[in-house]
Amino acid sequence: MQFQQLTYFVAVAEARHFTRAAEEVHVSQPSLSQQIRALESELGAELFSRARGNITLTDAGEALLPLARRILADADTARHEVQELAQLRRGRVRLGATPSLCTGLLPDVLRAFHDRHPGIQLLLEEGGSLDLVRELARGALDLALVVLPLPAASPALTTVELLQEDLVVVSSAGAPRPGRGGRVRIADLQGAPLVMFRHGYDLRELTVAACRAEGFEPSFTVEGGEMDAVLGFVRAGLGIAVVPSMVAVRSGHGLRTTPLARPGLRRTIALAHRSDVAPPRAARELQRVLLAAGRA
Amino acid sequence: MQFQQLTYFVAVAEARHFTRAAEEVHVSQPSLSQQIRALESELGAELFSRARGNITLTDAGEALLPLARRILADADTARHEVQELAQLRRGRVRLGATPSLCTGLLPDVLRAFHDRHPGIQLLLEEGGSLDLVRELARGALDLALVVLPLPAASPALTTVELLQEDLVVVSSAGAPRPGRGGRVRIADLQGAPLVMFRHGYDLRELTVAACRAEGFEPSFTVEGGEMDAVLGFVRAGLGIAVVPSMVAVRSGHGLRTTPLARPGLRRTIALAHRSDVAPPRAARELQRVLLAAGRA
DNA sequence: TCATGTCCATAGGCTGAGGCTATCGAGCGG
DNA sequence: CCGCTCGATAGCCTCAGCCTATGGACATGA
Numbered sequence: 001m002q003f004q005q006l007t008y009f010v011a012v013a014e015a016r017h018f019t020r021a022a023e024e025v026h027v028s029q030p031s032l033s034q035q036i037r038a039l040e041s042e043l044g045a046e047l048f049s050r051a052r053g054n055i056t057l058t059d060a061g062e063a064l065l066p067l068a069r070r071i072l073a074d075a076d077t078a079r080h081e082v083q084e085l086a087q088l089r090r091g092r093v094r095l096g097a098t099p100s101l102c103t104g105l106l107p108d109v110l111r112a113f114h115d116r117h118p119g120i121q122l123l124l125e126e127g128g129s130l131d132l133v134r135e136l137a138r139g140a141l142d143l144a145l146v147v148l149p150l151p152a153a154s155p156a157l158t159t160v161e162l163l164q165e166d167l168v169v170v171s172s173a174g175a176p177r178p179g180r181g182g183r184v185r186i187a188d189l190q191g192a193p194l195v196m197f198r199h200g201y202d203l204r205e206l207t208v209a210a211c212r213a214e215g216f217e218p219s220f221t222v223e224g225g226e227m228d229a230v231l232g233f234v235r236a237g238l239g240i241a242v243v244p245s246m247v248a249v250r251s252g253h254g255l256r257t258t259p260l261a262r263p264g265l266r267r268t269i270a271l272a273h274r275s276d277v278a279p280p281r282a283a284r285e286l287q288r289v290l291l292a293a294g295r296a
Numbered sequence: 297m298q299f300q301q302l303t304y305f306v307a308v309a310e311a312r313h314f315t316r317a318a319e320e321v322h323v324s325q326p327s328l329s330q331q332i333r334a335l336e337s338e339l340g341a342e343l344f345s346r347a348r349g350n351i352t353l354t355d356a357g358e359a360l361l362p363l364a365r366r367i368l369a370d371a372d373t374a375r376h377e378v379q380e381l382a383q384l385r386r387g388r389v390r391l392g393a394t395p396s397l398c399t400g401l402l403p404d405v406l407r408a409f410h411d412r413h414p415g416i417q418l419l420l421e422e423g424g425s426l427d428l429v430r431e432l433a434r435g436a437l438d439l440a441l442v443v444l445p446l447p448a449a450s451p452a453l454t455t456v457e458l459l460q461e462d463l464v465v466v467s468s469a470g471a472p473r474p475g476r477g478g479r480v481r482i483a484d485l486q487g488a489p490l491v492m493f494r495h496g497y498d499l500r501e502l503t504v505a506a507c508r509a510e511g512f513e514p515s516f517t518v519e520g521g522e523m524d525a526v527l528g529f530v531r532a533g534l535g536i537a538v539v540p541s542m543v544a545v546r547s548g549h550g551l552r553t554t555p556l557a558r559p560g561l562r563r564t565i566a567l568a569h570r571s572d573v574a575p576p577r578a579a580r581e582l583q584r585v586l587l588a589a590g591r592a
Numbered sequence: 593t594c595a596t597g598t599c600c601a602t603a604g605g606c607t608g609a610g611g612c613t614a615t616c617g618a619g620c621g622g
Numbered sequence: 623c624c625g626c627t628c629g630a631t632a633g634c635c636t637c638a639g640c641c642t643a644t645g646g647a648c649a650t651g652a
Contacts, residue, residue, distance in 0.1 A: 018599075030602080031641075037601090045577065046574065051571075051573055078359075083341070161409040279356040325629075325630095326630075346629070346630095
C-alpha cells in the first residue's frame with residue numbers, strides 16, 4: 001500500500017471516472033489504472049466495479065474509502081505540523097536564567113524574539129545556576145543563561161560566552177557618594193551598610209567572595225530580597241548594593257551609580273545547552289538572537 | 297512521504313538506535329538511514345538528534361510520531377477490513393424475494409449459508425417482482441429471487457435461471473379430491489371455491505391469467521392472505537388453492553395435493569442482479585449457493 | 593449496420609528510487 | 623593508543639512506476 005495508490009483511489013472514487021481522475025492527480029490514465037490494480041491485488045479484493053460510464057465502489061472500496069481519506073489527511077497534517085515547527089511559526093522554548101539576568105538582558109531580547117516569532121511559546125524559569133544546570137541536564141530546559149564559571153562540573157553542557165558585565169555600586173541619590181574619588185574599592189565595603197540579595201543570586205556569592213578575598217566579612221542591613229526589592233531599599237536609603245551596571249542604568253531614578261575601582265568586578269554571562277542533543281529549532285533561533293544582542 | 301519511511305521512523309523512535317531498528321524492520325542499516333534522511337529532507341526538518349548512543353526525537357520528531365503511528369495503524373485496519381470482506385468473514389447481503397419463494401426455497405439455503413458464513417448479515421426484503429426490480433435498480437438490493445418473465449422492461453438486470461416449479465392444487469384432506477382422474481384441469485377451476493393470495497403475489501397473477509386464457513374469471517371465497525394464511529384457509533375447508541408443489545409438500549399436514557393436468561402450470565424462478573455493478577463478494581457467494589441448491 | 597467516439601486495459605520501453613555490500617569516520621572504552 | 627561500535631557515505635543493481643501507443647468493449651448516430 002502506498003500513499004499514491006490511496007490518492008489515486010480516492011480520486012477515482014470521487015470522480016467515478018478513471019480518465020478524469022488521472023487528470024486530477026496529474027498522471028496518465030494507464031499509470032492510474034495500474035496503481036489501482038496493484039492496490040486491489042495487494043488487498044485481495046476489487047475496489048471498483050468497472051462498468052462503462054458507471055464506475056462504482058464495491059463493498060471493499062466503501063470500507064477502504066474513509067480510512068484512505070483519513071490516512072491522507074493525517075499525512076497532510078504531519079507535513080504541516082513539522083513545517084510549522086521548522087519555520088518557527090509554532091514551537092516552544094524553555095529558557096532558564098538567573099534572577100539578575102531576567103531583569104537585565106532578557107526583557108528586550110524576548111520582546112524582539114516574540115515580535116519576530118509570535119507563535120513560539122516562551123517559558124522562563126528563574127533559578128540559581130546550580131538549579132539551571134540540573135534542569136538542563138534533565139532535559140527540562142532547552143537553553144539557560146548562566147554566570148560563568150559554572151558551579152557544578154557541567155555534565156555534557158556546551159556554553160557559549162555571551163557578554164561580560166561590570167558590577168557597580170548603587171546608592172540612594174540623596175545620600176553621599178560612597179567610596180573615594182568617584183570610585184569604590186572593595187575594601188570600602190568593609191563595614192558599609194550593604195543591601196544584599198537572597199541566597200541563590202550569583203551576585204550574592206560573587207560579592208561576598210570578593211569581600212572575603214579582601215579579608216573581611218560584609219555586613220548586611222537588609223538581605224533576602226529580589227532585584228527590585230534590593231533597588232527599592234537602596235533608593236530608600238537603607239544602604240548600598242553591588243549590581244550589574246546594566247541593571248543600575250535601567251532603574252536609574254532615585255539612584256546614584258558609582259563604578260568600582262580597578263580591577264573591579266566582572267561577571268561572564270553565557271548560554272548553556274546540552275551537548276548531546278540538538279536544541280529545538282526555536283531554541284536555536286533564540287540562542288542566535290541572544291548572541292546577536294550580546295555582541296551589540 | 298511513504299509508509300516504509302514512517303515504519304522506519306517509528307522503529308528508530310522506539311529503539312532509539314538505528315542499527316537495532318534496521319534489524320527489526322528487516323532492512324540494512326544504510327537503507328534505513330537513507331530513508332530517514334529522505335523523510336527528513338522532504339519534511340524540511342531533522343527528526344532525530346543523533347548523538348552517539350543517545351538517539352532522541354527532536355521536537356519535529358515528537359510532533360510526527362503520533363501521526364505516524366496513527367497512519368500506520370489505519371493502514372493496517374484498512375488491510376484487515378478489506379480482507380475480512382473478501383474472505384466472507386464480514387459483510388452483508390440484501391436479498392429480495394417474492395413472498396412465495398420466502399417460504400419455499402429460502403429457509404434451508406439461508407440456513408446453510410449462515411452456517412458457512414456466520415459473519416455475513418442477511419437482510420431479506422419480501423415484495424412483488426415489480427418492487428424487487430425497482431429496488432435492485434436503485435441499488436437497495438444486491439440480489440433478488442424473482443419469477444420470470446420479469447414484469448417490467450428490466451433495466452440492465454442480469455437474470456440467471458434457478459429452477460422451475462410445477463404448480464399444484466391443494467385442498468383440505470377432509471374434502472373430496474378436486475378434478476377428475478387425480479388431476480385438475482384449469483377448466484375445472486371454473487366456479488371452484490378458490491382461496492387466493494393478496495395482490496402482489498406472482499402466483500395470483502399467474503393463476504388468474506391461466507383462467508382467463510381458458511375463457512373464464514375465477515371466483516374467490518377468500519382472498520388477500522399471505523402463503524401461510526391461504527394454506528390455513530384451505531386446510532379449514534374454505535376452498536382450494538394453486539400453489540407451488542414445493543410449498544404443498546412442505547406443509548402437507550391436513551392438506552391433499554393434486555397435480556394439474558397437462559400441460560399444467562410452471563413458473564421459472566431466477567436470480568436477478570444489476571448488470572452494471574458487480575454484486576458484493578458476499579452476494580456472489582450467496583448466488584453461488586442458491587444456484588447449487590437450485591440444481592440439486 | 594457500420595462508422596465513430598469514449599474509456600478502461602494491456603504492452604513495451606525507460607528512468608530513478610530504494611535496496612544491498614563495502615567502507616569510512618567519529619567517539620568511547622580498555 | 624588501539625580496537626570497537628555505530629551511523630554516514632559510496633557505488634552498484636534491480637525493479638517499480640511512469641510514459642506512449644495500442645487494443646478491445648460498448649454506446650451512439652448516420
